[in-house]
Amino acid sequence: MVRLFKHYIPHTVLMLGMVDLALLLFSAEAGWVMRARQIGMAVTPLATRVPQLLSFAAALQVSLVAVGAYGVGSFLSLRFAAARLAVAVALGVLFLSVLYFMVPTIGYWRSNLLYSMGIACVLLVGVRALLGRTLGGETFKRRIVVLGAGSRAARIRELSAQPGVNFTATAFVAMGEAAPAVGDAVPRDTIANLAAFVTDLGASEVVLALEERRNALPLADLLRVKTTGVQVYELSAFLERETGRIDLGSVNPSWLIFSDGFAAGRMISSTVKRAFDIVASLLLLIVTLPVMIIAAVAVKLESRGPAFYRQRRVGLYNEGFDIVKLRSMRVDAEVPGKAQWAAENDPRITRVGRFIRKVRIDELPQTWTVLKGEMSFVGPRPERPQFVGELEQQLPFYAERHMVKPGITGWAQINYPYGASVEDARHKLEYDLYYAKNYSPFLDLLILIQTLRVVLWPSGAR
Known part of the structure; x- marks a missing residue:
């Protein structure tokens, strides 16, 4: 494996990513040249369209990462890979549409874009048909x-x-x-x-x-x-x-103390992270306000009670704070003062609540908590005080996850389904400890991008 910014990336994933990048650049250029010759326009030197080529390749590459096109399934099943590629191309078109609207000078003609997308689809599927099994086989292990x-x-x-x-x-x-x-x-x-x-x-x-x-x-x-x-x-x-996790069954305190990670000198990274949280939360609150209003009205129409509710959570350095969420359960879902794990097909969840949980709309009001600085966009999910007391007694190193500011999404959220038991909490803690140990802006960016995969395929939401 290659360790990039303290995060481990398999050689096969890195190789496939580099091949994809080369193919995307080639597709962007081939689509432009093909369309230019079709209409009889002179083909100008390559250097005159470098921004267009890079924007095309970057948008598609980010889309591939976002939909999980470099996951295990892509190396083992061509059908799985082709399905993820189709979604990635659709997302890439959306990304490029927004980018070209904001920065028209680097935009492609729509006909160029159509040709380039078609070529990219053929090449990306083709390389997975040729190399997928090989890269995922014994040869590169x-x-x-x-x-x-x-x-x-x-x-x-x-x-x-x-x-x-x-x-x-x-x-x-x-x-x-x-x-x-x-x-x-x-x-x-x-x-x-x-x-x-x-x-x-x-x-x-x-x-x-x-x-x-x-x-x-x-x-x-x-x-x-x-x-x-x-x-x-x-x-x-x-x-x-x-x-990609700290295995609680084999780790001991001395290993955590003397291994690399948990770096204290994060002042610059923390400053950048906080600046991002402020800017992104402001923009997200503005953009998603209509969605939250519509969801709140739907919640009110389906069941009595408030559309929003506050819930106490444990945050950085074990300090408590309140998060705001859209209500997805009945108002009598819990006995006052007694926390209860959510279960699969939980009967307490309303029909509207089940939908907004699946697509994570119920989490949007937490953006306000991010803006206030009590949470970040990326970090371990904050847990309720009643559960924290129980889990600290049953799970080793559980208190250490509170040394990092909690987040809306995190390494555990994109790698493990919703936790609804002590055993689930154990697995998620292993991912949270990995994040705390190997934190970097690169890992935050990777988590934010791959959160889209969890939204599109919400198999773990409850």
Whole structure:
């Protein structure tokens, strides 16, 4: 994987993205040249239309990211990839229409745009038909050797069997575990030279997955492996990179303390983030005000009670604040003072409420909370005080998520469905900790762009 601005990106995704960018630039130029020759116009030098080419490619590339065109499904199913590409092209047209309206000097003629879009569709589908299975297959997967055969090593085996993973476990080495969980692990005492064993398998990484590290670290073996050029990773770091979350089952306080991340010097990034929150919240409040008014009227017409309601949440440094939401449940949905998890097909949700939850309209009033500075657009979702007390007792490191300002959307929201239980909260906490550890403006931008995918395919909304 490539670490870009502290965030891990698979090599295959980066390669496909670069190929797509080249194809989009080619499509933009080919569409312009084709239309120019069709009407008998002289083809001017390429340098005269660089802004048009870049705007076309950038808008389509952002659309591809937004709809999840670089997700696992795009490498495994051509039908899935083609469907996402179709939506991305439609979004790209909308983006370009707005952009060309605001900056007419970089605009294409509509006929040029039509030709370029058609060429881009053919090329993007074609490259996925030719390379999709190859990029998602064994050819580009990293080969690893796992030291350990216990339950921690078994977790790597389970992960390696999932579709779309970026590695293959070539061997497990039993290090004398009392209760091995990987039956086909090779006993360490049968391997004369571990470094030679690893290199003979063509492995590029060794993952340390011992059950008990105290006085059990094979330092001599690890040193020889490292000096051959093979990378050595501890299990928690390996799982963080491969899954995009901090695995609570393997992590410990010392790893969080001594690993990189949780940088304190974020003054410039925080200032930029706050400036973005102010400008974007003002614009969004203005643009979405008619939508909120229509939704509020629909809520009032369907059921008695107020259209908006306030709810107490826990924010930065464990301080409480109130968020404003459009009401999506009956007014008697909860006993006063007793919080209750939302459930799938929750009978308390009204018909209008179910729709506004699916498309996230009920969250729009929270933009006011962002403008006030109590929330950000991106960050861990703030939880209710009643749930926070319960979760802090049951989940390790839950209090650490309050060291980051909460947000309307976040890394957990685009990677995991709506949390409606302690187990769901555990999984979302793993993503929230990853965000807090690896925060950067790049990660914020990626989350904001991919939030559109969650809105378009709201499978996790409740």
